[in-house]
Amino acid sequence: MWLRSYFLWLCTLLVGGAGLFMIATTPRPSDTSSLAEVVPEASRGEQVFWAAGCASCHSAPDAGGEERLVLSGGRAFPSPYGTFYAPNISSDPVAGIGNWSLKEFAAAIRQGITPGGKHYFPALPYTAYARMEDADLVSLFAFMSTLPASDAPNQAHEIGFPFNIRRLIAGWKLLYSGRGWVVEGGLSPEETRGRYLVEALAHCGECHTPRDALGGLKRNAWLSGAPNPSGKGTIPNIAPGGLDWSAADIAYYLKTGFTPEFDSAGGHMAEVVQNLAHLPDDDLAAIAAYLKRVPMVGN
Amino acid sequence: MKYLKATVAAAGVALAATIVVAGGHANPAVEAGVKARKAHMQLYAHNLGRLGAMAKGEAPYDSEAAASAAANLAALSRLSQQGYWPEGSSNESFENTRALPAIWNDLPGVMEKSAALTEATASLADAAGTDLASLQAAIGAVGGACGACHKAYRQSDN
Numbered sequence: 001m002w003l004r005s006y007f008l009w010l011c012t013l014l015v016g017g018a019g020l021f022m023i024a025t026t027p028r029p030s031d032t033s034s035l036a037e038v039v040p041e042a043s044r045g046e047q048v049f050w051a052a053g054c055a056s057c058h059s060a061p062d063a064g065g066e067e068r069l070v071l072s073g074g075r076a077f078p079s080p081y082g083t084f085y086a087p088n089i090s091s092d093p094v095a096g097i098g099n100w101s102l103k104e105f106a107a108a109i110r111q112g113i114t115p116g117g118k119h120y121f122p123a124l125p126y127t128a129y130a131r132m133e134d135a136d137l138v139s140l141f142a143f144m145s146t147l148p149a150s151d152a153p154n155q156a157h158e159i160g161f162p163f164n165i166r167r168l169i170a171g172w173k174l175l176y177s178g179r180g181w182v183v184e185g186g187l188s189p190e191e192t193r194g195r196y197l198v199e200a201l202a203h204c205g206e207c208h209t210p211r212d213a214l215g216g217l218k219r220n221a222w223l224s225g226a227p228n229p230s231g232k233g234t235i236p237n238i239a240p241g242g243l244d245w246s247a248a249d250i251a252y253y254l255k256t257g258f259t260p261e262f263d264s265a266g267g268h269m270a271e272v273v274q275n276l277a278h279l280p281d282d283d284l285a286a287i288a289a290y291l292k293r294v295p296m297v298g299n
Numbered sequence: 300m301k302y303l304k305a306t307v308a309a310a311g312v313a314l315a316a317t318i319v320v321a322g323g324h325a326n327p328a329v330e331a332g333v334k335a336r337k338a339h340m341q342l343y344a345h346n347l348g349r350l351g352a353m354a355k356g357e358a359p360y361d362s363e364a365a366a367s368a369a370a371n372l373a374a375l376s377r378l379s380q381q382g383y384w385p386e387g388s389s390n391e392s393f394e395n396t397r398a399l400p401a402i403w404n405d406l407p408g409v410m411e412k413s414a415a416l417t418e419a420t421a422s423l424a425d426a427a428g429t430d431l432a433s434l435q436a437a438i439g440a441v442g443g444a445c446g447a448c449h450k451a452y453r454q455s456d457n
Contacts, residue, residue, distance in 0.1 A: 064447065233455050252355050256442035262347040264442060266449030273446060277439060 025170035029107035045143025050278035051201040072150035082159035092149035119169035128203035176216040194290025224297035241296040250288035336383040366428030373424040397454040416444040
């Protein structure tokens, strides 16, 4: 008799637990009805597009020049969890995101939720994009709809168990999203603009900040450099103490790729410079001004 | 005992010498090629530095100096690089270089990027002597051409 009631209890617990798990891990897009009132500006959208670095991941492997506007996807991103393949986010209604609504786009970019209601892997830097301003988001959506369509099919990620369980990303999001700005307090308007560009749009921290065991960014070691996720070499420390260039040198590097010694950017950073070169000089100066305000971390 | 110590020491020295020789300085053609291409890059950096100081506003704009530095860059981009890239001089087989094996596996890509640099430096040579704004506008494309090659063919140094 006691065995039977014990068994029933166990079943109840398991079913209840599974139910709670399903509820807790089901993505919930936030209310974005206010977005409908924002008027998009294509030129603003283009600036956001370059600042947010969309082309660096979503253009075809080795795309150069105008080809970088064709967001056909296909680039491979090796990581400790497996290899991610960037999807097609071109304006194609079937292969790309051409039939997405603004609401679906907002949920994807700012919350990491697919139109089908699943979690995106954080290879898409939605914890950074979460702070994208409404006007920027709406304008970006409008700009991207003007870009060429590509019918290239998506390639499945090669992620090992248990990291391939998308529901677990809900827990990851609880730990690492919605945590506010990293650098706070007493920023000038220029530094504040730089913070928005670095922490939200350009998501510099995704590569330049070390990660903990669960792949979350160590905010107390912000921009202090990290191992290259590809496994070879390290991404440099760009916090004060790691990067001693003048603000003018930093801004010029982001515009042209030239270091103060007139070597030039290589690796993935060459791609970043290709994007940032589209930004006005004021924005590049703002990034440099912000970087000078990042707390120094010994490493 | 003393004799044994001396033998061990000698063997150690011999072993160390072998390791140094095996460390990649055995082929003079490879060493010469790496040296030459690095010197070539140094000349780019020197002339870019003179132009960049003006473009950044760190040095006063001097039309003649700008034109001459830009002409140097254009000339450098057209020099023959014969002997710069011998087989066995990638970072896989030689330690003192960041040149990736992709250079030897992707000749059309190398030629294309090299042509882009020639074009960008020619435009810069046309523009640099005109005025500061023209120099500033044209130097960006040169940076892009440098970066395109370094992205594809140079191991990140960090």
